[in-house]
Amino acid sequence: MKKLSTSLLANLVATKRKELKLTQQDLADATGINRAQISRLEKEDYLPSIPQLEQLGETLGFEPDEVFVDNHDSE
Template structure:
């Protein structure tokens, strides 16, 4: 699955803006995106809407598709100590998750039952 690379977008927006000799204010006027937001995009501090992204791409002449990168698969069994869990550790984690989900369901059911009991009284 691909996701928008905020770092790549920031780099391209700033590079293309400077190549065209535009200030952030001028780019703001051309795209309709607030100058402060342009600065935040360039600092990787703001994710533009699709309409804003299209406006930037059209004005600065870059392909939106190039701003997306393949999302790295995360291994849900990575320990905080930065190594892969053993099979027995994975089984333990699975049991723990199952128990936590069961407990959550019990809490929700109990809460619902208690609310219904209070409404009947």
């Protein structure tokens, strides 16, 4: 069974956001996710819902399944 890697998600969101030259507020506006939640997500302190994860993927250009790892893999 796979599980969500918070570290992988945090790094992916921060990296993609910066590549696109988006601020956390820009990303919040584009996804409908509160800016504070974006900040917490990048600090590995927030897990998005599935619809939020899909919106992040659509906005930043990644597939949501990219942030899931096998349960025995380390984060």
